Amino acid sequence: xxxxLEELRKLNGVTQExxxxxxxxxRQTIGSLENGxxxxxxxxxxxxxxxxxxxxxxxxxxxxxx
Amino acid sequence: xxxSLKPYVFYLGIFIFAVGILLKFIFPASDGALEQxxxxxxxxxxxxxxxxxxxxxxxxRTEKDPQKAKQYEINEKDERNILIREKACYxxxxxxxxxxxxxxxxxxxxxxNVAFCMVLGAFFIHIISMFVFIIYYSKxx
Numbered sequence: 034x035x036x037x038l039e040e041l042r043k044l045n046g047v048t049q050e051x052x053x054x055x056x057x058x059x060r061q062t063i064g065s066l067e068n069g070x071x072x073x074x075x076x077x078x079x080x081x082x083x084x085x086x087x088x089x090x091x092x093x094x095x096x097x098x099x
Numbered sequence: 100x101x102x103s104l105k106p107y108v109f110y111l112g113i114f115i116f117a118v119g120i121l122l123k124f125i126f127p128a129s130d131g132a133l134e135q136x137x138x139x140x141x142x143x144x145x146x147x148x149x150x151x152x153x154x155x156x157x158x159x160r161t162e163k164d165p166q167k168a169k170q171y172e173i174n175e176k177d178e179r180n181i182l183i184r185e186k187a188c189y190x191x192x193x194x195x196x197x198x199x200x201x202x203x204x205x206x207x208x209x210x211x212n213v214a215f216c217m218v219l220g221a222f223f224i225h226i227i228s229m230f231v232f233i234i235y236y237s238k239x240x
Contacts, residue, residue, distance in 0.1 A: 062178070077178060
């Protein structure tokens with residue numbers, strides 16, 4: 034699943050470490066999310082959305098498989 | 100932070116190790132299963148002591164540095180790390196399945212009937228345990 038996490042993080046001037054600290058996950062998880070290697074749980078998706086003050090759909094782009 | 104049972108593993112290891120040594124002294128000229136049991140227990144105990152020592156060192160290190168303790172807890176509870184551990188366990192289950200199957204066949208071919216039956220039993224427990232956990236988690240989730 035594609036996402037705008039890296040773009041939003043940089044836009045808000047937050048480092049991966051700071052974001053990981055706020056969301057109580059490891060820095061590696063943030064890296065994997067940004068690379069699109071890992072899709073978050075619904076709980077983490079809500080935490081991320083709340084952190085940036087956006088909705089989940091504004092951050093995560095769901096594309097139906099063809 | 101959640102209290103861990105890991106430091107107590109050290110004392111369990113010492114107990115098993117001591118039982119192994121005691122058995123060797125109490126039954127010095129024993130044969131059969133008792134002949135090997137002290138060695139098995141001391142070896143097993145030594146291994147557990149190692150795990151316990153590692154846990155105690157980890158505990159001491161995290162107690163001295165709260166930041167490190169917090170990071171350790173985050174890494175333990177991190178959902179990606181949990182998923183990685185679950186996937187690794189799943190893959191290891193299949194590896195063990197094939198290893199057990201190969202060992203079972205090898206023991207059968209070599210004619211070690213008792214060992215063959217024991218490994219065959221372990222092989223079935225290994226498979227059945229998966230179905231037991233499937234039923235357990237189907238009811239739980």
